[in-house]
Amino acid sequence: MKKNKLSVQPIMAPRPTIRRLPSYVNVIRKMKERGEKYVSCTDIGEELSLTAIQVRKDIEFTGIRGKPKVGYSIDSLIRTIENFLGWNRMDEAILVGSGNLGTALLGYDGFSAYGLKIVKAFDSDPLRIGNQYFEKEVLDVATIKEYIKENQIKICIITVPASVAQKIVDEVVKAGIRGIWNFAPTHLVVPDGIILQNENLAASLSVLTSQLELYHDSCQL
Amino acid sequence: MKKNKLSVQPIMAPRPTIRRLPSYVNVIRKMKERGEKYVSCTDIGEELSLTAIQVRKDIEFTGIRGKPKVGYSIDSLIRTIENFLGWNRMDEAILVGSGNLGTALLGYDGFSAYGLKIVKAFDSDPLRIGNQYFEKEVLDVATIKEYIKENQIKICIITVPASVAQKIVDEVVKAGIRGIWNFAPTHLVVPDGIILQNENLAASLSVLTSQLELYHDSCQL
DNA sequence: TAGATTGTTAATCGATTAACAATC
DNA sequence: TAGATTGTTAATCGATTAACAATC
Numbered sequence: 007m008k009k010n011k012l013s014v015q016p017i018m019a020p021r022p023t024i025r026r027l028p029s030y031v032n033v034i035r036k037m038k039e040r041g042e043k044y045v046s047c048t049d050i051g052e053e054l055s056l057t058a059i060q061v062r063k064d065i066e067f068t069g070i071r072g073k074p075k076v077g078y079s080i081d082s083l084i085r086t087i088e089n090f091l092g093w094n095r096m097d098e099a100i101l102v103g104s105g106n107l108g109t110a111l112l113g114y115d116g117f118s119a120y121g122l123k124i125v126k127a128f129d130s131d132p133l134r135i136g137n138q139y140f141e142k143e144v145l146d147v148a149t150i151k152e153y154i155k156e157n158q159i160k161i162c163i164i165t166v167p168a169s170v171a172q173k174i175v176d177e178v179v180k181a182g183i184r185g186i187w188n189f190a191p192t193h194l195v196v197p198d199g200i201i202l203q204n205e206n207l208a209a210s211l212s213v214l215t216s217q218l219e220l221y222h223d224s225c226q227l
Numbered sequence: 228m229k230k231n232k233l234s235v236q237p238i239m240a241p242r243p244t245i246r247r248l249p250s251y252v253n254v255i256r257k258m259k260e261r262g263e264k265y266v267s268c269t270d271i272g273e274e275l276s277l278t279a280i281q282v283r284k285d286i287e288f289t290g291i292r293g294k295p296k297v298g299y300s301i302d303s304l305i306r307t308i309e310n311f312l313g314w315n316r317m318d319e320a321i322l323v324g325s326g327n328l329g330t331a332l333l334g335y336d337g338f339s340a341y342g343l344k345i346v347k348a349f350d351s352d353p354l355r356i357g358n359q360y361f362e363k364e365v366l367d368v369a370t371i372k373e374y375i376k377e378n379q380i381k382i383c384i385i386t387v388p389a390s391v392a393q394k395i396v397d398e399v400v401k402a403g404i405r406g407i408w409n410f411a412p413t414h415l416v417v418p419d420g421i422i423l424q425n426e427n428l429a430a431s432l433s434v435l436t437s438q439l440e441l442y443h444d445s446c447q448l
Numbered sequence: 449t450a451g452a453t454t455g456t457t458a459a460t461c462g463a464t465t466a467a468c469a470a471t472c
Numbered sequence: 473t474a475g476a477t478t479g480t481t482a483a484t485c486g487a488t489t490a491a492c493a494a495t496c
Contacts, residue, residue: 020463024437025430029414032429046477054414059465062478074471074478091433092440106334110327116412120432160439185439187432191337193250193275203435205428208253209246211341211408212312214424216245218381218406219313241487267453280489283454295454295495 019067024091026064028120029054031087038080046077093121099187100159102174103166104129104137104144107189111163113140124163126153147174151181161185168192240288245312247285249341250275252308259301267298314342320408321380323395324387325350325358325365328410332384334361345384347374368395372402382406389413 019027033053034045047061054061065078070086072078088094096118101108104127111117112127128147129135137144145153153159162183164171171190178186185201188194196202240248254274258266268282275282286299291307293299309315317339322329325348333348349368350356358365366374374380383404385392392411399407406422409415417423 018441019437021434022463024434025427028427028429028433032413048477055416057465058477060463063464066479072478075476076472077477090437092436093433095440097436097439106331110331113327114428116429117432120429121436122432161435185435187435192253195276201435201438203431205431206246206249207335207426208249208337208341210424210426211338211343212245212249212314213242214382214406214408214422215313215318215342216240216311217422218318219316220239243487269453278489279453281487284488287455293454296452297496298453 019064019090023064023067026054026056026060027068027087027091030061030064031084034080034084038084043080044073044077045080045083049077088121091121093119096121096123097161098123098125098157098159099161099163100124100126100128100150100153101142101163101165102128102147102150102178103164103190104131104134104139105165105167108163108165109139111165111189112142122161125157125159128153150174151177154178154181154183159183161187164188164190164194166190240285240311244285244288247275247277247281248289248308248312251282251285252305255301255305259305264301265294265298266301266304270298309342312342314340317342317344318382319344319346319378319380320382320384321345321347321349321371321374322363322384322386323349323368323371323399324385324411325352325355325360326386326388329384329386330360332386332410333363343382346378346380349374371395372398375399375402375404380404382408385409385411385415387411 030050033050037045037049047058047065050056051058051061065072065083068086068090070078070083099122101111101124104112108127112124117124124142127139127142127144128150129144130147134144135146154162160183162178162185164174164186166174168190171188171192172194175186175194175196179196179200183200185203186194186196187203187205189205191206191208194202194204251271254271255266258270268279268286271277272279272282286293286304289307289311291299291304320343322332322345325333329348333345338345345363348360348363348365349371350365351368355365356367375383381404383399383406385395385407387395389411392409392413393415396407396415396417400417400421404421406424407415407417408424408426410426412427412429415423415425
């Protein structure tokens with residue numbers, strides 16, 4: 007009766023909740039390695055400097071039910087969160103721009119734990135095309151649309167210079183890409199329904215430097 | 228009379244505001260290159276898919292005054308935001324962990340525009356110590372405390388594996404580091420007053436995959 | 449002048465935190 | 473049983489959005 011709107015649509019967790027859930031999995035996995043079977047929100051919160059209340063609220067969104075006094079079954083909590091975040095279904099992704107950052111991401115083997123497998127890289131530089139970085143071949147970016155269509159790729163990682171990022175995005179979206187993970191330091195425009203996730207180093211750095219500045223200033227008072 | 232609490236302490240802008248300000252500078256710099264002298268919140272908002280209201284609120288925090296109907300002077304707006312974010316004062320930073328990601332960051336020349344200059348890298352791997360990446364020397368991590376103290380370094384970038392990150396952080400904090408930019412996929416604990424900024428790739432990726440999952444699910448209904 | 453834009457105060461929205469009953 | 477922990481509803485807090493007067 008109540009909440010029938012929510013029961014029709016898939017439940018939408020707040021963005022901050024979704025961002026915290028991965029670290030819960032990290033912590034619980036470590037506990038599992040230590041042989042533990044159950045975990046409480048208090049335990050997770052202590053490990054991550056969060057309140058038990060916040061952890062509980064976050065976990066509630068995944069739909070799992072715990073046992074009062076006992077906590078949550080570690081195995082089923084891991085499975086539930088992974089499922090909730092879409093990590094169980096492995097996504098194949100491509101990366102465009104095999105510069106320093108792009109190559110670093112090709113070499114990062116942690117993504118597979120998060121359901122992401124980078125299968126190919128693309129570049130426009132003839133010196134890079136044909137190379138292999140961490141067993142991933144660099145193809146000519148001219149062939150990217152074709153590759154996306156033929157292999158039904160849904161996720162594209164953008165590590166090209168800011169000046170060409172929008173052009174690449176327009177192309178890959180036209181070819182059927184549904185999610186874009188953008189590392190280029192520029193604002194991108196995508197059509198409705200395409201998911202865009204920006205990795206904004208300047209934004210993070212600004213939080214750091216402005217807080218330092220703040221501290222610096224207040225010391226001089 | 229009113230707001231006297233705020234006039235004593237430095238004005239604290241909301242975190243989301245601080246994260247958006249760098250992109251305003253980007254946009255305004257481009258306009259300056261096109262020879263324009265004044266910019267309105269509407270202009271900035273259009274360029275970044277934000278509302279003029281939000282842009283105005285953000286800019287208000289920097290303390291600048293604009294002219295109704297005209298907008299803000301581009302030159303003074305750039306200066307004001309840069310000053311507000313602490314970009315005018317160049318900070319020297321060190322980086323620990325010269326793996327793929329660390330090296331990529333050493334090679335990124337965009338940080339200098341944000342007031343950050345990475346001066347040295349540190350590593351524990353004898354094969355890397357002594358190398359130079361992008362004109363930045365890799366020193367033995369055993370000497371890191373000494374280096375921080377002698378050169379009064381205030382910012383440390385962490386690109387080591389998760390398993391050793393906390394140990395490094397404890398050391399550099401003891402040596403006098405005031406701000407930490409953490410790229411290791413783990414939760415770090417720092418003392419009060421030390422600024423910690425986490426770059427959490429798993430969190431961002433989760434937002435992307437879970438939204439794709441959501442879309443995927445709702446299509447099947 | 450008229451109208452666009454700023455500056456400022458108020459309303460809304462969403463996330464976090466608190467409170468408390470239910471339960472193993 | 474007693475007490476810790478979950479589940480759920482309510483209160484608070486902070487950020488965004490809206491409204492509107494001031495002004496070039």
